[in-house]
Amino acid sequence: MSTTSLPGRALGSAQRNGTSSGAVAVIGGGYAGFAAAVTLAAARRRVVLFEAARTLGGRARRVDACGTPVDNGAHILLGAYRQTLSLLRDVHGHGAEHELLERRRLVLEQPGVFRLRTPGLPAPWHLAAGLLTMRGVSRGDRLRTVGFVRHLQRSGFTCAPQLTVAALLEDQPASTVAMLWEPLCLAALNTPIGTASAQIFLNVLRLSFSGNARDSDLLLPRVDLSTLFPDAAAAFVTDRAGDVRMGATVAAISSDEAGVAITTGYAPERFTAAVVAVGPHQLARLFAPPSITDAAARALSLISEFAYEPITSVYLKYPRSLGLALPMMKLDGAPGQWVFDRGALDGPAGLASVVISTESAHPRIAHAVLAQAVDVQLRRVWPQLPAPEWTQVIAERRATYACTAGLQRPEVSALGPRLYLAGDYTDAELPATLEAATRSGVAAARMLLAAHT
Numbered sequence: 357m358s359t360t361s362l363p364g365r366a367l368g369s370a371q372r373n374g375t376s377s378g379a380v381a382v383i384g385g386g387y388a389g390f391a392a393a394v395t396l397a398a399a400r401r402r403v404v405l406f407e408a409a410r411t412l413g414g415r416a417r418r419v420d421a422c423g424t425p426v427d428n429g430a431h432i433l434l435g436a437y438r439q440t441l442s443l444l445r446d447v448h449g450h451g452a453e454h455e456l457l458e459r460r461r462l463v464l465e466q467p468g469v470f471r472l473r474t475p476g477l478p479a480p481w482h483l484a485a486g487l488l489t490m491r492g493v494s495r496g497d498r499l500r501t502v503g504f505v506r507h508l509q510r511s512g513f514t515c516a517p518q519l520t521v522a523a524l525l526e527d528q529p530a531s532t533v534a535m536l537w538e539p540l541c542l543a544a545l546n547t548p549i550g551t552a553s554a555q556i557f558l559n560v561l562r563l564s565f566s567g568n569a570r571d572s573d574l575l576l577p578r579v580d581l582s583t584l585f586p587d588a589a590a591a592f593v594t595d596r597a598g599d600v601r602m603g604a605t606v607a608a609i610s611s612d613e614a615g616v617a618i619t620t621g622y623a624p625e626r627f628t629a630a631v632v633a634v635g636p637h638q639l640a641r642l643f644a645p646p647s648i649t650d651a652a653a654r655a656l657s658l659i660s661e662f663a664y665e666p667i668t669s670v671y672l673k674y675p676r677s678l679g680l681a682l683p684m685m686k687l688d689g690a691p692g693q694w695v696f697d698r699g700a701l702d703g704p705a706g707l708a709s710v711v712i713s714t715e716s717a718h719p720r721i722a723h724a725v726l727a728q729a730v731d732v733q734l735r736r737v738w739p740q741l742p743a744p745e746w747t748q749v750i751a752e753r754r755a756t757y758a759c760t761a762g763l764q765r766p767e768v769s770a771l772g773p774r775l776y777l778a779g780d781y782t783d784a785e786l787p788a789t790l791e792a793a794t795r796s797g798v799a800a801a802r803m804l805l806a807a808h809t
């Protein structure tokens with residue numbers, strides 16, 4: 357993975373002398389847009405970022421739940437998120453990671469049912485030792501799983517592009533499919549194993565397990581997702597003479613060799629170049645015929661084939677601390693899949709956040725009914741929990757594109773003269789994740805900088 361390292365916060369000589377070239381626009385204030393904006397601002401471009409919402413972060417943002425700041429859904433980062441971690445250092449300063457993120461060696465535990473714990477060994481031995489000592493899986497199944505992972509390593513974590521995760525796991529024991537592989541696939545790709553891309557899943561495994569042992573660390577945010585990156589990135593941009601406009605919906609974009617015209621109100625505003633980093637389903641609205649370029653039409657045609665998967669988050673505030681053994685624990689999927697103890701991560705004591713990925717995992721039911729089902733589920737596992745004080749359900753219906761086998765996606769590219777595409781769906785290697793978003797934003801910004809010096 358490539359990373360960017362940015363210069364310090366001081367203005368460059370071009371800006372001090374007022375000789376910086378015209379402003380560059382970024383459309384979209386999610387992790388991709390801010391990764392682009394920070395990269396451009398660090399290269400001494402004056403950036404104007406447009407974000408339709410009044411909170412920064414897009415699909416990874418702070419929301420209010422009964423007066424408590426929470427996230428639109430709990431997010432996990434991995435040690436392998438090199439680009440995201442590099443950007444966090446750029447905007448928060450070196451050494452801020454431990455204030456922002458709780459870093460733990462990979463442990464997946466469902467109380468009394470299953471446990472995978474990686475010991476402090478170098479890669480790949482940490483994984484082999486973790487698999488050999490899994491709890492809740494027979495010895496024979498553990499050995500088969502180690503053999504399977506060795507086979508994946510020997511094959512360089514590659515497979516046919518059309519293969520699904522279910523087909524990849526065809527010969528694997530039902531116990532490890534149910535307890536290990538399927539939950540990992542849902543967490544990483546947010547796509548059921550029957551349709552999920554085996555190659556993208558293998559890419560995630562390779563990035564997590566074939567380099568440094570710390571790549572598979574789980575990084576759990578100690579701050580809300582807007583504070584984690586977008587808010588600090590906005591300060592980074594404005595400190596460098598840029599502008600972050602919230603509540604600013606871009607209605608149309610057109611570009612030619614002279615620059616890019618962006619319309620939010622009546623008259624279009626002109627920029628020297630732009631990065632478009634909106635969600636895939638939001639891209640079509642920005643381009644109206646006849647101004648649409650062939651490249652934009654090609655990207656939109658690929659996106660029209662996308663399906664989307666939801667992620668539902670259930671917040672439950674109990675009157676006292678949850679007392680879980682770990683800040684993140686696996687559940688049985690009926691209906692919650694993972695529970696996060698926000699109180700153990702600098703949130704209010706007693707705040708549980710329960711995640712349910714994909715549509716098939718939970719058909720649409722009324723929020724109150726779902727919250728009650730999750731409360732019953734938690735009290736099945738932790739019977740000492742009292743009744744919750746309040747609950748709130750947040751359903752992100754288009755949390756991610758469905759990362760299906762063989763899906764063709766647009767890549768980070770020029771959409772037209774002086775116009776560049778970014779967004780989590782444009783990273784060829786990774787599924788829709790924060791790391792895919794930041795990698796795409798940095799790549800688009802570099803493409804712009806290389807073409808328009």
Ligand SMILES: Cc1cc2nc3c(=O)[nH]c(=O)nc-3n(C[C@H](O)[C@H](O)[C@H](O)COP(=O)(O)OP(=O)(O)OC[C@H]3O[C@@H](n4cnc5c(N)ncnc54)[C@H](O)[C@@H]3O)c2cc1C
Pocket residue numbers: 383384385386387388389406407408409413414415416428429430431432433604605606607633634635638642667668669752754755756778779780781788789790791793
């Ligand atoms: C509930 C949930 C849980 C997740 N869990 C994880 C996880 O554990 N780990 C992980 O790595 N990833 C996770 N993800 C995925 C991750 O959040 C996304 O991949 C990432 O945030 C996408 O960033 P982006 O910048 O590409 O797009 P977005 O975040 O969608 O940003 C696009 C932005 O563009 C703005 N916009 C759109 N149209 C316009 C317009 N016309 N004018 C101005 N602004 C516009 C939108 O308001 C939005 O802010 C999760 C996602 C969800 C929803």
